[in-house]
Amino acid sequence: MQKNILITGCSSGIGLISALDLNQRGYRIIAGCRKPDDLVRLNALGLTAIQIDMDDPASIEQAIENVHTLTEGKLFALFNNAGYGQYGPLTTISRQQMERQFSTNFFGVHQLTLGLLPLLRANGTARIVNTSSVMGFIATPGRGAYAASKYALEAWTDTLRMELANEPIYVSLLEPGPITTAFSSNVHQGDDANPVENPGIAARFALPPEALLPKIRHALESRSPQHRYPVTLVTHAMAIAKRLLPSCLMDMILNNRTKKS
Numbered sequence: 046m047q048k049n050i051l052i053t054g055c056s057s058g059i060g061l062i063s064a065l066d067l068n069q070r071g072y073r074i075i076a077g078c079r080k081p082d083d084l085v086r087l088n089a090l091g092l093t094a095i096q097i098d099m100d101d102p103a104s105i106e107q108a109i110e111n112v113h114t115l116t117e118g119k120l121f122a123l124f125n126n127a128g129y130g131q132y133g134p135l136t137t138i139s140r141q142q143m144e145r146q147f148s149t150n151f152f153g154v155h156q157l158t159l160g161l162l163p164l165l166r167a168n169g170t171a172r173i174v175n176t177s178s179v180m181g182f183i184a185t186p187g188r189g190a191y192a193a194s195k196y197a198l199e200a201w202t203d204t205l206r207m208e209l210a211n212e213p214i215y216v217s218l219l220e221p222g223p224i225t226t227a228f229s230s231n232v233h234q235g236d237d238a239n240p241v242e243n244p245g246i247a248a249r250f251a252l253p254p255e256a257l258l259p260k261i262r263h264a265l266e267s268r269s270p271q272h273r274y275p276v277t278l279v280t281h282a283m284a285i286a287k288r289l290l291p292s293c294l295m296d297m298i299l300n301n302r303t304k305k306s
Contacts (some may be wrong), residue, residue: 047071047072048071049072049119049120049168050067050072050073050075050121050123050265051075051077051161052076052124052126053077053097053099053125053127054126054127054128054176055078055087055092055094056079056083056087057226057227058224059126059257060077061076062254062255063126063261064076064092065090066258066262067261067265068090068092072121072122073093074092074093075092075093075112075115075116076093076094076095077127078094078097079096079098084096095111095115096108100145100148100149100153105153105156105157106156106160109161112164113164118163118164120165121165122165122173122265123161123165123172123173125154125157125158125173126176127153128194129146129232129233130228131143131145131190131233132190132191132232132233132234132240132241133187133241134186134187134189135190137236138189138190143190146190147194150195150198151197151198154201155201158173158205169213171214172264172270173214174216174217174218174219174265175202175216175218175219177198177199179277179279180192181196181198181218182196182199182220182283182287183295185299186299186300187241188241202216203272215270216272217264217272217273217274218274219260220276220284222250222252222275222276222277222278222279222280222283223252223279224251224253224254224276224277225251225252225253225254226254250279256276257276260274261274
């Protein structure tokens with residue numbers, strides 16, 4: 046019997062690459078996407094597409110019902126991958142923009158996960174994988190809103206993992222650094238006249254989304270999945286630097302990196 050996996054944000058990038066890979070590995074992939082036009086394309090690729098807008102509570106509730114029907118009440122894994130970046134100095138970002146950033150990247154994850162938890166429990170052994178970012182543990186000027194939403198996701202994931210420690214449900218975080226996807230081109234800018242651009246060093250160390258596949262497979266298939274899966278040299282380097290360097294030096298490094306184009 047095929048194991049069911051729901052992946053959000055499957056229109057492109059990490060979501061699409063992982064959906065196609067896991068489909069080839071024999072899983073039944075329920076591919077969540079926001080735009081109706083993408084449903085036909087994803088179904089044509091052999092996936093089972095459903096519409097889900099992580100910024101819309103009603104859309105999430107409908108998706109939960111659809112997944113329940115499609116899986117007959119049993120879900121092996123939930124891969125919370127959908128999200129976007131709200132960039133700009135914090136002084137340029139309105140409350141509404143901040144709320145939408147958290148709605149999609151954090152509150153939607155909370156609602157969807159809790160709604161599907163009964164299906165994960167019914168499966169027996171299950172996995173939850175959340176896409177965070179290097180910005181889930183460091184913050185840089187111009188990316189405060191996005192970093193705040195990912196910091197929140199990391200804390201939430203750590204708490205959920207501990208709260209489910211006595212159940213056979215394993216919870217993991219993916220922490221990508223610069224990945225060559227459409228993420229940057231889809232960023233929302235707080236100040237369109239002065240857009241926040243990624244530093245040149247990010248492009249030099251960027252990896253294709255396929256680089257995450259070994260980590261995703263391990264999170265889903267290992268008997269002992271890791272709590273965190275850092276991806277790219279930038280993520281590994283920043284994790285070490287944050288542990289070893291004082292905050293004042295980290296501020297100098299991150300400010301310098303941000304100002305370079």
